[in-house]
Amino acid sequence: MAKWIDGTGFEEDVVVSTRIRLARNLKGYRFPQKMNMEESESLTQKILNVMKELSSNTNYKFIRINNLTPLERVVFIEEHLISPGLIQKPDYSSFLLRDDESITIMINEEDHLRIQVLLPGLNFEEGWKISNEIDDFLESYLDFAFHQDFGYLTACPTNVGTGLRASVMVHLPSLSITGHVNNLINGLNKIGFTVRGLYGEGTEAVGDLFQISNQLTLGEEEEQIIKKLKNIIYQILDKERNVRNGLIENRKNEVEDRVFRSLGILKYSRNITSKEAMRLLSNVRLGIEMGIIDNIEFKEITNLMIEVQPASIQKYANKELTQEERNIIRANFIREKI
Amino acid sequence: MAKWIDGTGFEEDVVVSTRIRLARNLKGYRFPQKMNMEESESLTQKILNVMKELSSNTNYKFIRINNLTPLERVVFIEEHLISPGLIQKPDYSSFLLRDDESITIMINEEDHLRIQVLLPGLNFEEGWKISNEIDDFLESYLDFAFHQDFGYLTACPTNVGTGLRASVMVHLPSLSITGHVNNLINGLNKIGFTVRGLYGEGTEAVGDLFQISNQLTLGEEEEQIIKKLKNIIYQILDKERNVRNGLIENRKNEVEDRVFRSLGILKYSRNITSKEAMRLLSNVRLGIEMGIIDNIEFKEITNLMIEVQPASIQKYANKELTQEERNIIRANFIREKI
Numbered sequence: 001m002a003k004w005i006d007g008t009g010f011e012e013d014v015v016v017s018t019r020i021r022l023a024r025n026l027k028g029y030r031f032p033q034k035m036n037m038e039e040s041e042s043l044t045q046k047i048l049n050v051m052k053e054l055s056s057n058t059n060y061k062f063i064r065i066n067n068l069t070p071l072e073r074v075v076f077i078e079e080h081l082i083s084p085g086l087i088q089k090p091d092y093s094s095f096l097l098r099d100d101e102s103i104t105i106m107i108n109e110e111d112h113l114r115i116q117v118l119l120p121g122l123n124f125e126e127g128w129k130i131s132n133e134i135d136d137f138l139e140s141y142l143d144f145a146f147h148q149d150f151g152y153l154t155a156c157p158t159n160v161g162t163g164l165r166a167s168v169m170v171h172l173p174s175l176s177i178t179g180h181v182n183n184l185i186n187g188l189n190k191i192g193f194t195v196r197g198l199y200g201e202g203t204e205a206v207g208d209l210f211q212i213s214n215q216l217t218l219g220e221e222e223e224q225i226i227k228k229l230k231n232i233i234y235q236i237l238d239k240e241r242n243v244r245n246g247l248i249e250n251r252k253n254e255v256e257d258r259v260f261r262s263l264g265i266l267k268y269s270r271n272i273t274s275k276e277a278m279r280l281l282s283n284v285r286l287g288i289e290m291g292i293i294d295n296i297e298f299k300e301i302t303n304l305m306i307e308v309q310p311a312s313i314q315k316y317a318n319k320e321l322t323q324e325e326r327n328i329i330r331a332n333f334i335r336e337k338i
Numbered sequence: 339m340a341k342w343i344d345g346t347g348f349e350e351d352v353v354v355s356t357r358i359r360l361a362r363n364l365k366g367y368r369f370p371q372k373m374n375m376e377e378s379e380s381l382t383q384k385i386l387n388v389m390k391e392l393s394s395n396t397n398y399k400f401i402r403i404n405n406l407t408p409l410e411r412v413v414f415i416e417e418h419l420i421s422p423g424l425i426q427k428p429d430y431s432s433f434l435l436r437d438d439e440s441i442t443i444m445i446n447e448e449d450h451l452r453i454q455v456l457l458p459g460l461n462f463e464e465g466w467k468i469s470n471e472i473d474d475f476l477e478s479y480l481d482f483a484f485h486q487d488f489g490y491l492t493a494c495p496t497n498v499g500t501g502l503r504a505s506v507m508v509h510l511p512s513l514s515i516t517g518h519v520n521n522l523i524n525g526l527n528k529i530g531f532t533v534r535g536l537y538g539e540g541t542e543a544v545g546d547l548f549q550i551s552n553q554l555t556l557g558e559e560e561e562q563i564i565k566k567l568k569n570i571i572y573q574i575l576d577k578e579r580n581v582r583n584g585l586i587e588n589r590k591n592e593v594e595d596r597v598f599r600s601l602g603i604l605k606y607s608r609n610i611t612s613k614e615a616m617r618l619l620s621n622v623r624l625g626i627e628m629g630i631i632d633n634i635e636f637k638e639i640t641n642l643m644i645e646v647q648p649a650s651i652q653k654y655a656n657k658e659l660t661q662e663e664r665n666i667i668r669a670n671f672i673r674e675k676i
Contacts, residue, residue: 253666257608264606270595328591 002079002101002118005302009121012298013289014237016169016209017080017120020127022135023154023163024113025145031155032092032108040092044107050141051096051105054134059099065090071320074311077199080118084199085109103130110155111163113138120299122168122233124226132222151218161218166226168233169198173208173286174243177255184236185210192216193232198278198305207278207305208286212236248290259287266338272331277308284338296338304337340417340439340456343640347459350636351627352575354507354547355418355458358465360473361492361501362451363483369493370430370446378430382445388479389434389443392472397437403428409658412649415537418456422537423447441468448493449501451476458637460506460571462564470560489556499556504564506571507536511546511624512581515593522574523548530554531570536616536643545616545643546624550574582628597625604676610669615646622676634676642675 004017029035029043051060065073065087073087081101086093086109096105106114115138117131138144145153151161159165175181185195192215197205212233214225247255262283265272272280285301287293306312313326316333342355367373367381389398403411403425411428414420419439424431424447434443444452453476455469476482483491489499497503513519523533530553535543550571552563585593600621603610610618623639625631644650651664654671 253609257669260606260608261603264602264604265599266602268598268602268605270598271591272595331595 001303002081004080004102004118004120005306006299007120008299009119009123011122011237012120014170014172014240015122015233016171016302017118018123018127019080019119019165019167019169019211020117020124020131021165021167022113022115022131023111023152023159023165024115024135024138024142025153025155026112027143027145029112032089032110032112033155035092035108037091040108043112044094046142047105047107047113047138048096050138053141054137060096060103060105061099062094062096064094071311071314075315078309078312079306082106083109083114083116086114103134105134111159122230122237124166124230127166128222128226158215159217161216162220162222162225164217164222164225165213166229167211167213168229169209169211170233170236170240171207171209171282171285171289172236172240173282173289174247175240176208177247177258178243180239180243181205181208181210184239188212188232191232193229206275207282209278209282209305244286244290255286255290256292259283259290259292263287263293263338266334268335269331271327272334273327274308274310274313274330277330277334278305281305281308300337304334307337308334339641340419342418342440342456342458343644344637345458346637347457347461349460349575350458352508352510352578353460353571354509354640355456356461356465357418357457357503357505357507357549358455358462358469359503359505360451360453360469361449361490361497361503362453362473362476362480363491363493364450365481365483367450370427370448370450371493373430373446375429378446381450382432384480385443385445385451385476386434388476391479392475398434398441398443399437400432400434402432409649409652413653416647416650417644420444421447421452421454424452441472443472449497460568460575462504462568465504466560466564496553497555499554500558500560500563502555502560502563503551504567505549505551506567507547507549508571508574508578509545509547509620509623509627510574510578511620511627512585513578514546515585515596516581518577518581519543519546519548522577526550526570529570531567544613545620547616547620547643582624586628593624593628594630597621597628597630601625601631601676604672606673607669609665610672611665612646612648612651612668615668615672616643619643619646638675642672645675646672 026043029039048062076082077084081097081104082095086095086106092108094107102118104116115131115134117127119127147153152163154160154163172181175184188195194213194215196211198209214229262280266280281301281304284293288296288298308330310326313330313333314321317329321329364381367377386400411425415422419435419442420433424433424444430446432445440456442454453469453472455465457465485491490501492498492501510519513522526533532551532553534549536545536547552567600618604618619639619642622631626634626636646668648664651668652659655667659667
């Protein structure tokens with residue numbers, strides 16, 4: 001199980017995970033979208049050679065996308081270990097994954113290199129420290145495309161500068177229940193933060209999970225970007241906790257009913273979509289967050305939220321399934337687990 | 339627990355209970371709606387004196403409506419042991435209830451006497467035999483209002499003749515799911531049968547429970563009325579069973595999902611209306627009927643269907659409750675029981 005799912009993190013009643021991602025490109029190579037197979041191989045080998053130096057310390061697995069079945073590719077995406085962009089050109093793309101699955105170094109996504117550090121709970125400090133170390137290490141061997149005025153150069157201008165995207169996955173069920181969440185999202189967008197669903201850009205916010213990240217990568221120091229995001233996360237955290245306390249005081253039975261009904265359906269259904277499962281798991285997580293349920297751990301819910309996704313269910317069944325078959329197997333799977 | 343709830347009856351996968359009711363009036367007394375207190379008392383004593391002769395054999399409890407709290411009155415109605423009409427003039431009305439609660443003799447409902455025999459499952463034979471014996475016994479002491487041409491005279495012309503209403507409570511979840519039930523009701527109405535909800539005239543059909551009875555009491559022998567109703571019940575029984583088999587063959591997972599989700603919600607909810615509880619209990623009963631659930635007995639479900647009713651829940655809590663309080667206590671009660 002990936003570290004971000006299995007581990008215990010700070011502020012875990014609201015913050016599921018923290019992600020730091022750095023975009024880097026090598027001088028002398030065209031951007032992945034423009035490169036040919038030969039350049040791609042040359043670049044990949046170059047990075048692998050460098051990584052051999054690092055892997056004397058820690059263990060990285062090297063995986064080429066075209067060595068994975070289509071299903072396996074999506075499972076990695078569902079686990080948040082690689083980005084959807086990495087599987088677009090499967091012959092060119094690959095990634096290095098550390099054995100505890102906390103670090104992924106993606107090769108030939110949109111940029112030559114995407115360094116991702118993914119940790120449980122709120123943990124910018126460790127996330128930034130680790131990604132910074134890897135970045136420094138790689139930069140000591142590789143010649144990164146860097147401009148005196150603009151900073152690191154990237155395929156998409158939205159990443160130019162620091163190449164840093166810091167993001168936090170938060171669980172905001174109380175703000176959802178009370179209808180505050182849309183205002184919050186609009187407000188965050190206005191002050192320079194991006195709010196996305198569980199699977200990033202263009203995905204719906206299922207299970208009351210939101211990914212909040214910095215919009216700008218240019219014009220600010222990395223530490224400044226992270227500090228601003230951290231501040232805003234603490235404000236959201238306070239807000240969610242306050243609303244939770246209000247719900248416990250004023251709508252206790254209603255919330256208990258919602259939490260336990262969700263648990264009951266998860267324990268008994270024989271056919272369930274991933275969307276419904278996410279909604280119910282979110283309610284159960286709320287129950288844990290509020291102390292209504294005490295015999296289930298956060299990581300069990302986080303893990304289930306990943307494992308009920310379509311590709312993960314097919315991996316569990318060890319075969320491709322129709323949607324209807326998935327809904328049945330998903331229900332069986334959840335009953336086994338919860 | 340009343341015999342009709344606790345007992346095991348014929349065709350119990352479809353038929354919940356069989357009821358035979360005879361309406362009788364005594365010569366020399368005005369109908370209950372017109373009588374004064376003195377007449378009412380005289381009539382009541384007369385009947386009680388006769389019943390003393392019978393109760394040497396079996397044990398009857400005598401209960402005056404005005405000795406019951408308003409809540410207790412409604413509990414008897416919810417248990418189907420008395421009719422809603424009996425509590426309209428509480429100072430005039432009373433009833434005798436046999437210890438196994440299979441026989442109720444109501445005094446001063448719409449008629450002077452209403453003899454009700456209520457048995458589990460499909461059992462016209464025993465129902466008719468018992469009600470006939472009581473009728474013969476009473477008639478040997480009392481002078482019933484009888485007209486050569488019309489038969490037994492009653493307060494409402496719809497009961498004149500035999501004074502017999504035979505009715506069967508059936509559970510038709512499959513015909514409901516597949517949308518056949520409305521056609522069935524319309525068809526039955528056209529050929530001389532009445533279809534009512536759980537609590538008789540004007541009540542909604544909750545929990546897929548329907549009471550089917552004869553419309554006509556005049557112009558036919560009692561045995562003929564019962565035979566016709568019995569025939570139609572067997573047709574309905576076949577239809578419901580055929581549709582159930584079809585559901586098992588073609589929509590097995592869907593039905594299992596419906597059944598188990600209902601069970602899950604009943605086991606876990608913290609706030610539930612009687613209407614929702616009835617709907618879910620109906621689904622669980624369907625699960626027993628189809629062999630999907632085998633660790634719950636029909637009588638447990640029948641009993642719960644009565645015990646979740648508003649007055650019964652208040653009797654359980656031993657105090658009057660608001661609707662919201664009832665919904666919470668009902669959920670706790672169901673969780674304890676199921």
